[in-house]
Amino acid sequence: MITISLCMIVKNEENVIARCLNSVKDIVDEIIIVDTGSTDNTKEIASGFTDKIYDFKWIDDFSAARNFSYSKAVMDYILWLDADDVILEKDKEKFINLKQTLLPAIDMVMMKYDVAFDEHGTVTLSYFRERLSKRINNYEWKEAVHEYLQINGIVINSDIHITHQKLHPSSSGRNLLIYEKIISTGADLTPRGLFYYARELSESGRYDDAIKYYNKFLDTGEGYLEDNIRACSDLAICYYIKHDLHNMLKILLRSFEYDTPRAEICCHLGFYYLDKEEYDKAIVWYKIALQLEKPAEGWGFILHDYWDFIPNIQLSVCYDRLGNLDEAIIYNNKAAEYKPENSQVLFNKLYFKKSNEIIK
Template identity: 55%
Template structure:
């Protein structure tokens, strides 16, 4: 028996979003029963556009605190559940339809629904970078946003892991110094940073190419021993990146390995280490790490950032390079063909194919392709 359909408030904070806000609100058609828009100081047509979708528009005096603004928006909701988006987010039509089905079928005992957040795509439209966010929450739980910058929604209770995706469609042109300025202002005021603040402050420093300062903040974050495991792992990757920019290679490798202290090896770090050895022309070591990346089981419902290439085609492409340098052209061709199944139009993959077919000759190529086809059939069976 189908239960009662839940009611939903869409709560958003906006400022100068005239380019994206209509696209966002068009994409949610039928999902929210009310739309609550909190404007933090627009000087463009944002509010004028929003009036076509809702009359629940509120002004909020900006105080350099994203959590405060989001909590204010949540306080204006009146329905069973609250969903939140940013103005440059959308639901695709297929995800909108999934959400409408969820609206009719969601167990009212459920407190939280989290959803994948798709952040980057390749030229073919395939997702290259994603993570999960708590996206739909029961209003009566009074969940709160925490953190002036890079805020998060503190939740508990019954949680549903959904496959309904939110797609980020940024257009660039944001005030890229805004978050860093907020952190520096807080620091100048003598505010004590939480481990999470240290991590995100380090991210801002790194994004602004202040690598030495970023390293200090990442290290301070890890030394607290109180970071979320996914942030710990990401910090190791960010530290490796910073040391790579500063051309300090031993530290680059050290922090790639340090990620294994927090969780079993991830394909992203195996590829990092593989690239380190490939760049050093230590091809056997490169083979070991890239091969390990191909053997790992991709986590389901992971909350950490996922670089899809590292779990699919990239390690095979790099194995092709390593094996070619080792003179093992048949193995190089095999792995390039596997990469080609994922990325049939990739220029590097096609170049490798033509080059290796020239090295191997037609008969050997056909023999390898036949063996690969047989192996794939066995996997399917």
Template identity: 55%
Template sequence: MPTVSLCMIVKNEEKVLARCLSSVKEFVEEIIIVDTGSEDQTKEIARRYTEKIYDFQWVDDFAAARNFAFDKATQDYILWLDADDVFMEADQRKLIELKKTLDPSIDSVTMHYNLAFDAKGNVTSSLRRNRLVKRSRNFRWLGAVHECLVVGGKIFNSDIAVTHKKERVDTANRNIEIYERRLTAGEDFSPRDLYYYANELLDHKRHHEAADYYIKFLDQGQGWFEDNIAACGKLTDIYMHLQDWDSAMKYSLQSFKYDVPRAEACCRIGFMFLRKNKLKQAAAWYKIATVLEKPKENLGHINHACWTWLPHLQLCVCYDRLGLHQLAYEHNEIARTYIPNDPKVLYNKKYFKETLNIDNYKKI
């Protein structure tokens, strides 16, 4: 059975570190904690779990810190986490089973990264990341901010999830300040830097600047295709916010250059037609979203609503306005299978029953 080193970089994580380490301690033989300048009880909490705590002088470079942590590992595989990540109980059990069954020829194991949730705890946004890597392959981190782990070889896509439970709000400006110090120093940004700096600008509601950097990123033609698709989606959202509908449509359609259509883009296009009351066009795009196959192995962001209930709920709106009440009712019922207690679908169900005498309609 393979052995595992957990490698983490931390700073001022006293509120969440114990939660993270407690969720994974039974899976790993070694815990490496690299502290980049904590001023709270982070190190004291870490000492409850490991003696292998190292200081690293912060140099505005996340990849450098993570590579330093990886270099301290001694076990067969390296697992990495952030302090505000956690393995839920079901995923802890899957981790133990993975360790028992892992093929030693595997170089990297990807896991889901669940980022956002609805009021019921259902995952609304997720992606995949390479989480467990063979130490002997000496995979390295690249990128001062929003760093990525560059892997190769035989990769296994697991069904294990890491759950992100962000608690801190005092780091909101950290990344954008690093980027802007680099810009001030005259550094040329890589395509990846352009994309993630644009993300930071968008997070700070600097919409025009964000759009400029997303366009610079796309125009270079060197980005990862998932980032290209995401940039098109973000540009669409920016231009819808700015009410520049032609540009919004342009970038939704441009996303199709990089891969097969995604439900997120189809729903955005459907929304743009719906707001113009072009109901048939809106319905057509929402219908496409309902028949697409959700990507299973991609590492990009997935908005799960667009792949499940959202296009059906919007089709209910379109078909009702078109006078196709049976179809409207049917799509509301499909949406209800995903979000059975949602106020919107319950209102629609009552509307069809009381206003349209839906009990006399064909049942689905």
């Protein structure tokens, strides 16, 4: 059976770190905590789980801190978690089984990262992350922000999920400031850096700058396929916010250059035509979204609602606008199969009930 070192970097995580460590303490063989400047009780709480607590001066570089934490590991494999991550009981059982059965030839294990949820706790965004890696391979973290381990060797996908349970938002503007510090030195961002910088700009409401850097990223021609498609999706939203529907349509269609259609792209195209009140065209794209096979093993972002709930609820809207009440009810009922307590579903049910009463 393999042994596992848990390596974490933390700062001011007193509200969540015990929850995280309690969820993983029965899986790992050592816990390494690297603190980057806590002023709360993070280190005191962590000391109840491990005596391997190290200080690391923060230098605006997540990879540097993670690589330092990895340098302290001594077990066969290294697992990383953030302090607001947990391993749920069902996934803990799977993890223990993996630990008992993992073949020593395996270099890296990918695990699903569930990072966003609706109001009822259903996962809305997930993707694979490089989660468990063989220590003797000396994998290194890359990029100062939105860091990653370079993937190579024998890699397998696992059905284990790591659940992100954020209690508080990330430090406002922290990542943006790090990127802009890098740019101020005259250094060029990598293609990955351009992509994530554009996302940070968009999330900060700087849509003109986001558009500029999304396009710079795509024009490199060096982006990871799934990042290219996500960039097209995000860029389309930026264009819509800027009321630039012409470029919104162009960038959505450009996404088809990279791979087969993604449901979120088809739904954005549906919305493009819905917004123009061209409901028949919108219906085409929402139905295409429903016909696509949802990926199970890909390493890209999976925006789950776009593969089922969103196209169904939007088809209900389109058919209602066309005066086809029967089809509108059918698609609202299909949307209810995925989110029965959703406020829009419940509103539609009441609306359709009243409409039928008026017709009668």
